[in-house]
Amino acid sequence: MQTMDSTNRLEDGALSSPAAQRNAQAILDILKAHLPARGPVLEIASGTGLHAATFAAALPDVHWIPSDPDPEARASLRAWKARTGLANLAEPLALDVERAETWPQAPLNAIVCINMIHISPWSATEGLMAGAGRLLSNPGGLLMLYGPYREADIETAPSNESFDSALKARDPSWGLRDRDAVVSEARAHGLHLTLRIAMPANNIVLLFRRA
Template identity: 35%
Template structure:
């Protein structure tokens, strides 16, 4: 039986509705932390022409590969083993013809350490190709140190009880990292279940 994420299944249509016009004209997306590949299969079925490259930690690759083999197509290539904490990701350079013009991640930044979040943004500028490269981050956020809802505050406490280095991130901290990486804030979309979808772009 294929691994299944109820959260990924619940949020896939809302994310697709928001992402689809944003991704128009883009050709190759790198997903960081693909889980079990549900978003890759769902999004590529609805966005013709977009190649969706899954990646995750090595221990999750087998499950993703099985899903993509059964439900994917030529636009969902085999997943990459990728650890955001390493100093150089095993990817084409941004000036390579096969480079990525979109990076996307969902529900990952609050389950990794902030040091790993810093690596994530630093590698974005090395990964995104062209002046239309975009970075898309989905998940819960704080603003000015404040939670958007009591349920997010409770969720943050739960995360920290599991792992003290995890936790819901401040938008301002992420935006600072994005700017250091040469990206500019473009949009912040409110999503269901107290989540956000934030878009940064390489400046034109």
């Protein structure tokens, strides 16, 4: 599982992350304000599954579809589903954003991607935008991104500079992405930035809509 966060394993095999616990409520507040009230929502790179379980529990009319290319992450997602018994939390998909054949085929109301773009090569962002462009086919379809970015009009926080260095030391293809480059890639697939929201710990949320 690609992560820079520490994890711990619960008795039933579910993984938990202190970072995910800290940011879950702040992200949930954004989801409640902007997600469609019901219907399918695909989460990309779900990781431990703590977010998926938290969000599905708080949004009972949303059909939350977690995904991750890593078998360990999917095992943890299944453990969270068994632990919570949530009917609206789907079985995890083995989705690799760079492989179009692993994406679902049915249109979606929304796609949520938390803390993936900086812990993956740029080709993953390209794959994410291509997939979102295909599946968010209805006007108003929402893509929500969460994480740290470089922004031309805002000075990068020292903690984010240190984080960027740590990411690149682990993998030279990783690192904080330029917000405008991400916005441009989204626009190439019919998705337009509609809102930027500052979040705790020098993260931001970017909301994109299908015109």
